[in-house]
Every structure is written in structure tokens, then in C-alpha cells.
Amino acid sequence: MTTEQETESYNYNGYYESDDNPAPPCNSGNTKAFSEIFLPTLYSIVFIIGFIGNGLVVWVLVRYRQKSNLTDVCLFNLALSDLLFLVSLPFWAHVAMAEWIFGKFMCHTITGLYMLGLYGSIFFMVLMTVDRYIIIVHAHSIISRNRTVKMGLILASLVWILSLLAALPSIIFARETYENNRTSCGYDFPNNAWKSFTYLILNILSFFLPLIIMGFCYSRIIPILLSIKTQKRHKVIKLILVVVVVYFLFWTPYNIAMFLTFLQLQSYLMSCEWQNGLALAMQWVETIAFSHCCLNPIIYAFVGEKFRRAVFKALKERFPVCFSHCANISRELSERRSSVFSRSSEYSTTRIA
Numbered sequence: 001m002t003t004e005q006e007t008e009s010y011n012y013n014g015y016y017e018s019d020d021n022p023a024p025p026c027n028s029g030n031t032k033a034f035s036e037i038f039l040p041t042l043y044s045i046v047f048i049i050g051f052i053g054n055g056l057v058v059w060v061l062v063r064y065r066q067k068s069n070l071t072d073v074c075l076f077n078l079a080l081s082d083l084l085f086l087v088s089l090p091f092w093a094h095v096a097m098a099e100w101i102f103g104k105f106m107c108h109t110i111t112g113l114y115m116l117g118l119y120g121s122i123f124f125m126v127l128m129t130v131d132r133y134i135i136i137v138h139a140h141s142i143i144s145r146n147r148t149v150k151m152g153l154i155l156a157s158l159v160w161i162l163s164l165l166a167a168l169p170s171i172i173f174a175r176e177t178y179e180n181n182r183t184s185c186g187y188d189f190p191n192n193a194w195k196s197f198t199y200l201i202l203n204i205l206s207f208f209l210p211l212i213i214m215g216f217c218y219s220r221i222i223p224i225l226l227s228i229k230t231q232k233r234h235k236v237i238k239l240i241l242v243v244v245v246v247y248f249l250f251w252t253p254y255n256i257a258m259f260l261t262f263l264q265l266q267s268y269l270m271s272c273e274w275q276n277g278l279a280l281a282m283q284w285v286e287t288i289a290f291s292h293c294c295l296n297p298i299i300y301a302f303v304g305e306k307f308r309r310a311v312f313k314a315l316k317e318r319f320p321v322c323f324s325h326c327a328n329i330s331r332e333l334s335e336r337r338s339s340v341f342s343r344s345s346e347y348s349t350t351r352i353a
Helices: 029-063 070-097 103-137 149-173 192-227 233-265 272-290 292-302 305-318 320-352
Strands: 174-179 182-187
Touching (some): 029 070, 029 305, 070 103, 070 292, 103 174, 103 192, 103 233, 149 192, 233 272, 233 292, 272 292, 292 305, 305 320
Antiparallel strands (some): 174 182
16 A cells, blocks of 8 residues: 555554654554554445446446447546556455465555556546547547547556556565564665655655646636537536546545655654654545545446446346336336326316316
């Protein structure tokens, strides 16, 4: 994980103590108790909801891949990124309750899946934003006319390469360590400068840069949509605002906590109150940020009419008996409502007469 939790799932010591300026240990009993009780529950909820939603997106897009376009390619890779990220959560949930038992190789692997999924999810959201910007603001450009599946695959490959490069320091420095009579999976940076660099890069690439790009693109998109007289205009604008606001709300607390962590690595905010308070806050804001991947299928996929039809069509083909039964129940309820309304109308007519 990004956070080296001393609270078992990752070693939070790396957040609060500089290698060059060791500080006396603080009592972190409350933080550990919280992590042991609540983190497994919170991670499990995020994993289940996110896995179902993103798994459904991947299944539907693979099933109807013959009709795919560049947007579908982005959606597929966004869901795949979220799934890679989610696969790591059961491991962190287990380690929150017990020590790391999965070995050195799995420490590198799970950290890699976590960071690759995190960066991939954010980068694909940015790619989808830029794609919308091109088709709306530069609708008649050569790039807009060449939004093919092949182009989507090329862009997706580039995004995965960038994600891997961004995640590489975390993968390399991931270590299975033994501390306080417990085995954990954390980071073993060669010096404090590498720690600071890693957290600063995470802040920039996962928050500030995407927010700048998304803000610029949507500031150009919205005025154009407002000038177009169409019934779907307000729905599109509402979706755009939801995308920006949700992203900002879910990731801002996490990145503020990460920046405070960066300041601690520079020997600021070193009191025990700050260390324990930030350790506890990090667990909350981290879970909030993680849960954003549960909303991605809803924001980017299920609100789209085309994708919604594809989902219902795929489910109907896969579970025809269930859908037939549901359709019969719906029809019966409709007939009952019609019957009640009819009797009510007759009764009213009789009373009036």
C-alpha cells in the first residue's frame, strides 16, 4: 500500500519518523485497535462492492467487444485498473488483524498491484476526460475523426507503461520486515530523500496534475454544451460536474494527509499528538479514497444509456429465467395498479353521479 502502516497492514512508522532524525516512540494503541477492528471491515466492503461493479463492466465490454469504440476501451481499462487495485485489499485487510504471512515475493507483487491499479485508475480517468475534450471542443479535428479502437489500444498501452513507471519505486523498495515481534510488508527506502520523493510524486501524479487537466478540459467543455440546445445537454453537464466533484471529495482528504506525511518527513509536526492523529486520520481518508473505485462503474458506465442497455441485454441472455420471472411480476403489478385505478375511477364516478 501507499501508506506504510505501523498498524499492521503497513508500517506507519515510515510516515512519522525520519531516518536521519529518529524520534522517541509514541503510544499508538488507539490507532492499532482501530486498524484491527475497522480496517478489515471497511476494506472488505470496498472490495465486494467494487469487485462486483467493475467485474460487471469488464464482462459486458468483453461480451460486446465487436461493437467497441475508443470510449469502451478506456472504460474497460479503467475497470481493469480498479480490479487490480481491489485484489490487493483482502491482503491488507488480513494483515490489519495479523502479521504478513505471504512472503517476500507476494510483498512486491501485492504492492505492485496496489500501486499499478491506483495510478492506472487515475490516469485512465484523465484519458477519458481528454477524450471528451477532443470530441466536444475539437469535434472536426483529425484526432477526433481517428478515435478508433486501434488508437484506444495504443493509448491504453502508453497509460499502462506510465502507470508502471510511476509505481516502480514503490515496487522496488517494498520489503518484508520484522518489527515489534511482527512480520509486515512495508518500504525500505535507502534514505529519507527517497521517501520524500515517493510521497511528493504520489501527491502530484494522483491529485494535482489530474485536477489541473480535468479542470482545464471541463472548463472548455461546459460552455460549449451550454450553447447547444438539446434535451440531453443538462444530463451531460450534470454528469461532468458529478465526475469532478466526486473525484475532488474522495481524493482531497487523502492527499492532504499525504502532504502532512511529507512535512513530517521534513521534520515538521513531529509531536506524538500529530503522529497518532495523522495515523488514525490516514486510515479513514485512505478508505474513503479507495471507495472511489466503487463509484467509477456508476459514474462512467451505468449512467450511459448505451452501456445500460448492454448490461440489461447481457444479464437477460445470461439469466433468462430470472428476467422472465421479474417481467411477469412487473406485468402483474402493472395490471393490479391499472385494476385499482379503474375501480377507483368507477367509484368516483358513482359518487359524483
